[in-house]
Amino acid sequence: xxxxxxxxxxxxxxxxxxxxxxxxxxxxxxxxxxxxxxxxxxxxxxxxxxxxxxxxxxxxxxxxxxxxxxxxxxxxxxxxxxxxxxxxx
Numbered sequence: 001x002x003x004x005x006x007x008x009x010x011x012x013x014x015x016x017x018x019x020x021x022x023x024x025x026x027x028x029x030x031x032x033x034x035x036x037x038x039x040x041x042x043x044x045x046x047x048x049x050x051x052x053x054x055x056x057x058x059x060x061x062x063x064x065x066x067x068x069x070x071x072x073x074x075x076x077x078x079x080x081x082x083x084x085x086x087x088x089x
Contacts, residue, residue, distance in 0.1 A: 013072045 018026070061069070075082035 013068055015068060 070076075070081075073081045
């Protein structure tokens with residue numbers, strides 16, 4: 001089995017094509033070197049600083065991107081895409 005997976009396989013979206021950002025991310029992952037630095041073992045990997053969060057910005061998609069998303073989205077209700085609840089209070 002090949003270790004290379006295409007964007008459409010990874011995303012489960014039929015016909016998905018990688019963007020320049022995705023290609024750059026894959027290049028970073030391919031060129032990453034594992035670290036044996038034990039000092040990293042003491043870092044709490046279950047939290048993130050609020051200052052490290054990105055701004056929540058709406059990015060418009062093309063008509064074909066919207067069509068692909070709608071075709072592949074598992075649940076819809078009253079014209080909206082239904083997203084599973086992931087945070088419980």
